[in-house]
Amino acid sequence: MPARLPSWAWVSGLTVGAIAAVSVLAVQADQGPHPTAVATKPKPSASADAHPTPKETAPAPVPEGSGTGRRVVYSVGKDRVWLVDASDATRRSFKVWPGTVDPDPGKYSVGTRRQDATTGSDGVRIEQIMYFTQEDGVWVAFSNAVDGSSPPPPVDGIKTGGIRLPKADGDALWEFGTSGTTVTVVS
Structure with missing residues (x-):
């Protein structure tokens, strides 16, 4: 009469076999074709009607007097941001929606960065927040809405320091503006 294997041996053997099969399938899947993402345009929210997406008409030159070297330049008067590399070439420029509190012209540095979503002072879910100064008791930061x-239109008497960016520009700024990056604010 043959010896009988204990149940733990059967379970261990089946587990090893399953792991081996999954490993083989994973290797085969990694070598096969990969799906590509299809860009879909998000549905506009109610607040999108109140403030249409800023439109570009022509690339704007970096303001004179904004310094040299790698920096983020923010023009309060033009509601525009430039991402400037170390060779003083503009990598990207885009329009933004300012908060109700403008930072004073000057040089600042990106301080705290928060990628996780939170609720902004205007009640909108925001992400990729990059704080760079405090003005009139209000933190001033770049961010983009999660959606x-x-x-939304500003509410009388409520101070907001969020400089809101379109999502794609928020992604670009997040990658460019690491902690310590210079932020030059001009009029």
Whole structure:
């Protein structure tokens, strides 16, 4: 009469066999074709109607007097941001929606960065927040809405320091503006 294997041996053997089969399938899947993402346009929110997406008409030159070297330049008067590399070449420029509190012209540095979503002072879910100064008791920071919408119209008497960006520009700024990056604010 043959010896009988204990149940733990059967379970261990089946587990090893299953792991081996999954490993083989994973290797085969990694070598096969990969799906590509299809860009879909998010549905506009109610706030999108109040503030249409800023439109580009022509690339704007970096303001004179904004310094040299790698930096983020923010023009309060033009509601525009430039991402400038170390060779003083503009890598990207885009329009933004300012908060109700403008930072004073000057040089600052990106301080705290928060990628996780939170609720902004205007009640909108925001992400990729990059704080760079405090003005009139209000933190001033770049951010974008999680859903890509524009901010709602300002409420009288409420101070907001969020400089809101379209989603794609928020992604670009997040990659460019690491902690310590210079932010030059001009009029």
